Amino acid sequence: MKKFKKTDIIADVLQKHPKAEEILTSFGFHCLYCPCAQMETLEQACSVHEVDVEKLLKALNA
Numbered sequence: 001m002k003k004f005k006k007t008d009i010i011a012d013v014l015q016k017h018p019k020a021e022e023i024l025t026s027f028g029f030h031c032l033y034c035p036c037a038q039m040e041t042l043e044q045a046c047s048v049h050e051v052d053v054e055k056l057l058k059a060l061n062a
Helices: 010-016 020-026 040-049 053-060
Strands: none
Touching: 010 020, 010 040, 020 040, 020 053
């Protein structure tokens, strides 16, 4: 599986990771299919949602 980075776009992560929706939702990301997700990076979303990007990346890359 691809290793994800903080600069990856949410929409791309959702397409490439079979459990991305479950993982992102568990971190409080509930509008994964809104227009912002089409161009927002993981780092940007983490900033908005006050989530530690390193913890999210660890979960996605586990």
